[in-house]
Amino acid sequence: MVTIREARENDVEGLVDLVVRLKRLNSEFDPLFSARNDCAERTREYLISAIRDNKNHLVLVAEDAGKIVGILKADIRERLFYSPTIEGAIVDFYVMPEYRRKGLGRQILDKAIAILRERGAQLITAEFPTQNQIAINFYNKMGFRPLVNIYAKET
Template sequence: MVVWTLRNARRSDLPVLQSFWHQMMDLHRELDARFRFDADVDRDVKRHLLEAIGSRHALVLVAEVEGQVVGYTLGWLHERRPIYPAGRYGFISDLFVMPIWRRQGIGRGLVAGMLEWFAKRDVTDIELFVAEANAGAQAFWQAMGFEPFLRLMRRPIRRETTP
């Protein structure tokens, strides 16, 4: 059985976190070609991760095995007022574990760490998005106690030219 530990991400983890983000998005792109990104994606991902690492409204947790970062998760605190009565809720935007380290409890551990962080901040509910084509992720999140709630639907605008 593998021994892993969790810790808060540091700025020095940024290169590996960016690599993990790209691997996560490559998987999504293989599942659905609509996952595509603009030319500034590297700059934007770096900015996004740095903002999260330095924010008291976000948590970036990393999992390590023998000092090597093998996975991460990113969660944010959000407010839903005044429209919805739920108040403060958590949003998990990222979860990634290197393929060779999957099915060893690391993903579950990262999620448990995130849930604990949310609970200490009086969060009532936690939300996340799962790609429709990612059956493995859907099964994982349902095993973690998440249930389908809303379905995001998309339709491209087709610009037709008239003669």
């Protein structure tokens, strides 16, 4: 049975692998998402910082018999110019392939939304590469809609 809970610092090593997998997957959608050589080290620092600052971040893990099989990281942001004013932005979300299409993603997302609401978020957003059709389909199914476009040009 899979358990979904907030991450602890001793989860970080197991989470690094999932986030690095996500970042490498993103490079398949666009070469501007090519993972850096120090991606694992940066991920470790990023996750430790987020877990320690649970006022501004949420890190959830999905765990099956002691093995971490999913992660969701969200940031709580103030929207300076718009209402609603507090946003819960899902910035990293990855479920191991063998656990997909079984409702786990929905369970993790539902738990994240509930916790983010408790922490003041009035709007939940999700960020992912534009060409990630799997994510587009998932979030559309969960009732999300497109909100902003970001365009890039290498210099």
